[in-house]
Amino acid sequence: MAAHRCGLSLVCILIFSTPAPAPARDQFQEELVIRPLHSGDIYASFQFRTLWDTDFLQERQKKVSHYRLFPKSLGQVLSKFSVRELHISFTQGFWRTMQWGQPFIPSPPGAELWVWFHHTVSDVDGNWKELTNVLSGIFCASLNFIDMTNTVQPSASFKPLGLGNATDHRFLRYATLPREIVCTENLTPWKKLLPCGSKAGLAVLMKSEKLFHSSFHSQAVHIRPICQDEQCTSKAWELRQTLNVVFDHYTSGQGKKEWSLFKMFSRTLTEACPLASSSKVYVDITDNPELSPATHLLSRAVVLGDRRTYSVYDLTRAETFGQLRSFNLLLRWKGDNMLRPLLHAERYVAGFGLQTGEIHTVIYNNHPYRAFPVLLMDSVPWYLQLYVHTLTVTSKSRDNKPSYIHYQPAKDRHRPHLLEMLIQLPPHSMTEVTVQFERALLKWTEYTPDPNHGFYVGSSVVSALVPSMVAMSTNFTQDQPLFSSFVPVKEESSYFVRVYTEPLLVNLPTPDFSMPYNVICLTCTVVAVGYGSFYNLLTRTFQVDEPSPPLAKRLANFIRRIRGVPLLA
Amino acid sequence: MGYYSLLTTCAFIHLLVFMPYAYSNYLENKAGQFFSSGHTNNWAVLVSLNKLGFWFNYRHVANTLSVYRSVKRLGIPDSHIVLMLADDMACNYRNPKPATVFSHKNMELNVYGDDVEVDYRGYEVTVENFLRVLTGRLPPSTPRSKRLLSDDRSNILIYLTGHGGNGFLKFQDSEEISNMELADAFEQMWQKRRYNELLFIIDTCQGASMYERFYSPNLMALASSQVGEDSLSHQPDLAIGVHLMDKYTFYLLEFLEEVHPASQANMNDLFKVCPQSQCVSTPGHRTDLFQRNPGSVLITDFFGSVRKVEITKDTINLTSSVKPPIQRSGSSDMTIESLTYVDQLPVAEIIHQKPKQKDWHPPDGFILGLWTLILLVFFQTYGIKHLKHIF
Secondary structure, three states: OHHHHHHHHHHHHHHHHOOOOOOOOEEEEEEEEEEEOOOOOEEEEEEEEEEEOOOOOOOOOOOOOOOOOOOHHHHHHHHHHOEEEEEEEEEEOOOOHHHHOOOOOOOOOEEEEEEEEOOOOOOHHHHHHHHHHHHHHHHOOOHHHOOOOOEEOOOOOOOOOOEOOOOOHHHEEEEEEOOOOOOHHHHHHHHHOOOOOOOOHHHHHOOHHHHOOOOEEEEEEEEEEEEOOOOOOOEEEEEEEEEEEEEOOOOOOOOOOEEEHHHHHOOOEOOOOOOOOEEEEEEEOOOOOEEEOOOOOEEEEEEOOEEEEEEEEEOOOHHHHOOOOOEOOEEEOOOOOOOOOOEEEEEEEEOOOOOEEEEEEEEEEOOOOOOEEEEEEEEEOOOEEEEEEEEEEEEOOEEOOOOEEEEEOOEOOOEOEEEEEEEEEOOOEEEEEEEEEEEOOOOOOOOOOOHHHOEEEOOOEEEEEEEOOOOOOOOOOOOOOHHHOOOOOOOOOEEEEEEEOOOEEEOOOOOOOOHHHHHHHHHHHHHHHHHHHHHHHHHOOOOOOOOOOOHHHHHHHHHHHHHOOOOOO | OHHHHHHHHHHHHHHHHHHHHHHHHHHHHHHHHHOOOOOOEEEEEEEEOOOOOOHHHHHHHHHHHHHHHHHHHOOOOHHHEEEEEOOOOOOOOOOOOOOOOEOOHHHOOEOOOOOOOOOEEHHHOOHHHHHHHHHOOOOOOOOHHHOOOOOOOEEEEEEEEOOEEOOEEEEOOOEEEEHHHHHHHHHHHHHOOOOOEEEEEEEOOOHHHHHOOOOOOOEEEEEOOOOOOOOOEOOEOOOOOOEOOEHHHHHHHHHHHOOOOOOOOEHHHHHOOOOHHHHOOOOEEEOOOOOOOHHHOEOHHHHOOOOOOOOOOOOOOOOOOOOOOOOOOHHHHOOOOOOOEOOOOOHHHHHOOOOOOOOOOOOOHHHHHHHHHHHHHHHHHHOHHHHHHHO
């Protein structure tokens, strides 16, 4: 009895002596948004967000060493290179704005990386170079090809999406690799950054065989500091991993306008990620599709200037999975009216031959009565030598003078061209920006192993505040769905949108790479046959050479020599 | 009767006494065998040398990926594999089944899988990068996954496949590496103690010419064809439209599929893979530089991964736990200023943005040269002694 009481008190002491575990300062949310598109395709957007209340760049605090939900590899990168914001995306395919509308998170084809460094960094270029190498190892991509010849420093575009006051553009770097291929080897490390990996939650659906069999696939990582709460008194770091995919089963003739989660991903959901504080699936039902299983939870959100209604499925509740413990969504829809996108851009190369050409960028403003300014940023590699005096901007066949132009000319083999212009687009119009260029002849070692494929020019970026038909909400709440809270909204009457144009593929004049080999062969043949035989004729002397006699004769001669008798011939 | 029972008890006692001894002897032998190969970690460098942008070189990527798959299955982790694929076949637009690379026709086996990490891809697969990986002379900013961090106790497997000729290999159809360069690279690795034993497998035309010039110790080499012979591809798939694998690697894959981490198959079995009746070309091998008898070398010495387990009976005292850092409770008053998001498109600000002052750079080479020329001419014409009239 005494021992029992002693033991109990010991247990009590133990309970009170262990320090209470620190409250979790990081949280993880995951969501999937499914939106049937006007053309019959279906757009699925995964977003995984980890919010962490810590400060990587704080000098006073000891270095962060305990990582829970935030991936350690990214945290170490952020603190080592003093990164304020990091946005990296890998995209396969091109987003067709006219057929699909605006994406939740836009991205250009290939790989795109833009980083805001902290203002304490003294050597931004050195940090940028090392950062690209480290990221190429983390994401298994050839990001080490990003160097000074394809990095630009935009002067007005790409303002930080996170918190901050000073925006000195000296700390911004932007680069794209339009040729970068996205495949399973990029998806594998991306999935490993998630707290639950690909074993539980929404990431279970990410099977590469289905994801890459699509017309558009984009995976991105966005890291930025954001407000921790509505009063915005302290910062928290937000890591968003987004994956956007557009399945084209209908347009490629494989099916009717009905989908299920199983048909899209060849998997169904069985549980939410246990580490997630919220795990939801949103389905866009504004066009009244048939949905099963039905749900009562509805959410209305104004996203991209449009008020849309979503059905919400909460995966943290067990009843969503039903008796079969698996959640498979079936969607059949008929409607096909789409809000025409207000801003849309195209780009192409005009001209003929391999000497000159002309880049045309066409921007459409489809708003019936409002004009708005757009910021066009063009980054052209140095081997397309732009003639800026031929730059013309015309809207409605009249000259349209941009209110701001920033041009940084290229330096051969050092720096690409950077052209940024703020253009006012008149309502319901088409604006065309043309500039002529000349193709450079590269040194023969600078050509890629397949030069006849062509050389890529990265997409142009059109950033705009598009006037919205519907009032946007400027409140920032924690339980807002993730897809509507990516870009901070400052005023109600407009929303920020970024449109990427197509990348260009231009042929540069290529030399005949077999020429050195042919020349060597021909020269050596001429020298060997022509000069060689001539030399031999002149310098060769002839000697009579007795062939060595056969063995029998040699033996006979040996015996004869012993006998002292004259030898045989 | 008594004598008989005495005998049985004697035998029984004898057995009891000596059985544990025999058993521990058996264990020691097993342990001795376990540690006899002398290596503590395994690495693999798998390279596919196909030409960029040519779909019919699908089989080279399938070759490399099937060896990658076997090596991963037998235990070598991704961090110890350097995989170099010169072209992307899985997500190529010509691939009717994206994100897959098949090794058997009728799409039986997807060697690409769902968990692949390619370290060097596309334009990065060059002779320079390959040699730098082998010798370890990489720029300091290269990430760990792209390095071969082997030591003098590492067994390395090197697998090359692609197009080759007598004494050389083609890298991406624009560069070559000769057998002498390869032999020198291995000698550098030996001098720098970067390997314990190295197995070199090559599946190209005239592959045996590549190992003729090796001269460093502890190298074993296998090739799919002799000098003067071509390595042939195995079977086409009608849906994908190209040949899926090369014959030698196809039969190598079939052989490796039967190997499991505890199997006792040795190198002599590997030499028998794909005889001429199956492969049409004659596979060759070279073991004169290897110190151990190939019959005693297990397949898993190179294709699998060793996990050394040392059982110790000593107790280890752990130091006292590190105190967790003090929660920053007082730092919130530091950020008392209101934090705001930046305006994404501040039109007025942009229009009135002053052009940033360019940093002053010292004059360029041309300007310097021009001034030097001017000064030279000046001093030549007027001479130094006239300077005092000027200053």
